[in-house]
Amino acid sequence: MKHFSIAIDGPAGAGKSTIAKEAGRRLGFIYVDTGAMYRAMALYLLRLGLDPKDQQAVEEACKGAQITLTYEEGLQQVYLNGENVSGLIRTEEVGNMASATSVYMAVRRKLVQLQQELAARENVIMDGRDIGTCVLPEAPVKIYLTASVEVRARRRFNELREKGVSCEIDEIEADIIARDRQDMNREHSPLRQAEDAVLIDSSYMTIEEVIQAIINEAEKKGLKR
Numbered sequence: 001m002k003h004f005s006i007a008i009d010g011p012a013g014a015g016k017s018t019i020a021k022e023a024g025r026r027l028g029f030i031y032v033d034t035g036a037m038y039r040a041m042a043l044y045l046l047r048l049g050l051d052p053k054d055q056q057a058v059e060e061a062c063k064g065a066q067i068t069l070t071y072e073e074g075l076q077q078v079y080l081n082g083e084n085v086s087g088l089i090r091t092e093e094v095g096n097m098a099s100a101t102s103v104y105m106a107v108r109r110k111l112v113q114l115q116q117e118l119a120a121r122e123n124v125i126m127d128g129r130d131i132g133t134c135v136l137p138e139a140p141v142k143i144y145l146t147a148s149v150e151v152r153a154r155r156r157f158n159e160l161r162e163k164g165v166s167c168e169i170d171e172i173e174a175d176i177i178a179r180d181r182q183d184m185n186r187e188h189s190p191l192r193q194a195e196d197a198v199l200i201d202s203s204y205m206t207i208e209e210v211i212q213a214i215i216n217e218a219e220k221k222g223l224k225r
């Protein structure tokens with residue numbers, strides 16, 4: 001049976017995961033957070049003490065990371081060589097390492113294969129940077145979700161503050177700009193809007209409005225509920 005896929009791409013802090021998780025729950029789709037896979041790989045490489053600029057070392061080392069996704073009570077859990085690392089990958093350090101090491105083809109090839117296998121088995125809503133352009137080019141629904149740098153920095157700042165992490169908004173904004181630059185300008189699978197993707201700028205939209213826009217798009221493309 002052919003499965004229905006929804007691809008959501010966009011820059012860091014655009015709200016992809018919050019939105020995709022909730023839209024997935026309402027549609028009964030599996031939510032696949034591909035950034036979590038790159039983060040788990042980054043954690044592995046950080047633990048080895050590798051320099052992200054050392055391409056050869058990173059490409060060789062990534063062979064030793066076995067990354068798997070499971071779903072426990074509907075929530076995605078990420079395992080790295082058998083260890084549940086879901087709670088360890090949400091730091092800025094891991095995010096920056098993920099951005100720096102996801103530029104390498106050996107890293108991408110391994111994780112893209114896993115993502116495509118998941119989409120072949122289930123209805124998925126998958127978010128990342130290259131889902132509509134490379135991972136699931138045939139997805140009937142493609143969304144490019146973005147927001148201004150200021151709005152994305154403010155959201156991330158509030159999120160971290162709520163978790164009790166002390167941070168400076170200027171630093172977060174600088175981080176977001178650097179991450180955008182890296183993700184959009186890399187050689188392999190850079191972040192860009194697929195030609196057939198619908199652009200949603202969520203700067204002045206509520207979460208509910210964005211979710212509705214995605215569900216409407218899926219229904220327009222023939223999703224029966």
Ligand code: DC
Binds near residue numbers: 127
């Ligand atoms: O979405 P995130 O912040 O968790 O992603 C962390 C990094 O992983 C991101 O800066 C670039 C990389 N990434 C990628 O290259 N391709 C994806 N499909 C998802 C994430």
